[in-house]
Amino acid sequence: MNYRLRSLYHLGGYLSATCLVLICGLITLQILGRLGDILATAVGAGRIGLTIPGLAQICGFLLVGATFFGLAYTFIHHAHIRVTLLIGQLPPRYRVFVEVACLSVALALCLYLAFYLYQLLADSVAYGETSYGLLSIPLWLPQSAMLAGVVLFCLALAETWWQTLAIAVRRPGSFIPGDTDQT
Amino acid sequence: MLILTLTLFVTLLVLLGSGVWVAFSLLGLGWVALSQFTSIPTGDVMASDLWGASYSWELTALPMFIWMGEILFRSRLANDMFTGLSPWMQRIPGRLLHTNVVGCGLFAAVSGSSAATCATMGRMTLPELTRRGYDEQLVIGTLAGSATLGLLIPPSIILIVYGVATDQSIARLFMAGILPGVLLSGLFAAYLMVWAWRYPEKIPAAEAALPWRERLRHSRRLIPLLALILGVIGSIYAGLASPTEAAAVGVVLSLLLARVQGSMDRHVFHDALMGAVRTSCMIAFILAGASVLTAAMGFTGLPSDLAAWIGTLGLSPVMLLAALTVLFILLGCFLDGISVVVLTTSILLPMVETAGIDLIWFGIYLVIVVEMSQITPPIGFNLFVLQGMTGRNILSIARAALPFFFLMMLGVVLIGLFPAIVTFLPSAMGNR
Helix, strand or coil: CCCCCHHHHHHHHHHHHHHHHHHHHHHHHHHHHHHHHHHHHHCCCCCCCCCCCCHHHHHHHHHHHHHHHCHHHHHHCCCCCCCCCCHHHCCHHHHHHHHHHHHHHHHHHHHHHHHHHHHHHHHHHHCCCECCCCCCCECHHHHHHHHHHHHHHHHHHHHHHHHHHHHHHHCHHHCCCCCCCCC | CHHHHHHHHHHHHHHHHCCCCHHHHHHHHHHHHHHHHCCCCHHHHHHHHHHHHHCCCCCCHHHHHHHHHHHHHCCCHHHHHHHHHHHHHCCCCCCCHHHHHHHHHHHHCCCCCHHHHHHHHHHHHHHHHHHCCCCHHHHHHHHHHHHCHHHHCCCCHHHHHHHHHHCCCHHHHHHHHHHHHHHHHHHHHHHHHHHHHHCHHHCCCCCCCCCHHHHHHHHHHHHHHHHHHHHHHHHHHCCCCCHHHHHHHHHHHHHHHHHHHCCCCHHHHHHHHHHHHHHHHHHHHHHHHHHHHHHHHHHHCHHHHHHHHHHHHCCCHHHHHHHHHHHHHHHHHHCCHHHHHHHHHHHHHHHHHHCCCCHHHHHHHHHHHHHHHHCCCCCCHHHHHHHHHHCCCHHHHHHHHHHHHHHHHHHHHHHHHCCHHHHHHHHHCCCC
């Protein structure tokens, strides 16, 4: 597939990777701080007390970014798993129609989710909801990341749907399934 | 209830069978259940559930362990392991075939996936062992079987998935997996010894034994791996770190290890990180879909009805487990392990709880059965990996792995007879 918005999906992938690096970095800092405290008390000095307040929450929200920003990127690399056991047996000119059907189901669900995630986000903004715990992080922040990721996924699905449909209508015999492996 | 069950079952079959992505199949099934069989505002429930399932401290361990595996897969660890282990295996009946079992067992202790374990060890042992004249069929079978330990021995991606989906402590699940993992490795090794004793002509002669000093010098290369295992699993067991913290430290240590070995540069770092993004997005999205499905199922009341129905049959836990084992093996022929686990937790869990089965024990049992499905055709990830590496027909690889399928079955029976194999370590951890 030739994706027009390929660089946008890749941007999503890199944002997702950034979230993973941040999670790893923050947790490591926290642990180094803890080790530093142990060492400092051992040599008789006071605790340095380097702790990151609300670390678990921050990481949880970064995880939302890591998961959702990367959805479209994962999709265009055929890494979302599916059962191709049956449809893999079909000749291309029939397979292409099944492919359109699958993409239609996925796109419909994705758009549906995007719509209701927008509602959820609008509610969080309207009521000014924040997370519990030490840090009151406004929920709209991670929730908009989630919505952005799902919208990006919708775009990738729509682009694939449109191109596959075009092949199905014009010359179904020339369809080449993207993921020929069995995953 | 009959109409509900039938509709949902057929919907699931059609969605999965026609090739709709697993996560969307789960979401679609959840939508059908909620919108057709309850009067609950479907979209709102789905959105808030998707949100609720996506941020969690426990789940954060998942991408970290995946990332760690991706780094180690690209390092020279397997190479070091083979060099370090092989001098010690020359005198045991079965000789270097044991490097597959022990190597996979050790690599499983730093990797959470069986396909990664299979690919990493296989890249090293397949060419080395066949070059030395070991029976290729047996080398492939041993590798396919032992690599499944990647799922059972902590860290384990699939145990994180199970723990998050059932709200069980991941640290305890990890500890519960250790002894069964050792048990299975023992069974595999014993099988190899018996085989070598029965067919001595098929095992090449031992190479000249190295003096002890040489052996120890070779084994020095195992130290980084052992340190990594001790650092990650040891800190969880000792209660120094939660699984998520241990995973992040594991990533940093693996990066350092690969850096010291000289197998890390910008490209490798990039590839490992982006590989981790793809795998963890895929799994986390399936988990989010599964949590929507679980909530939907809860609203329809199907799982509890199913549990009550099974209750009226008066099955003993043993008979229930036997029936479930058959079901899971069948499912595992067509679905991957994670899908089997999330479908089980969203539909069958109340049934298991009603039967009075311990959920930690059930998690380990489920993982071993899923392991078995990794080496059964037509869908078995280890088979695909080995097919890619050897170019052999998938059925011939499956036949090579068949003895190990039965050994795992024996393992399931053993943990059924002696549940303490599973429950001893987690209960020894105390109430953390």
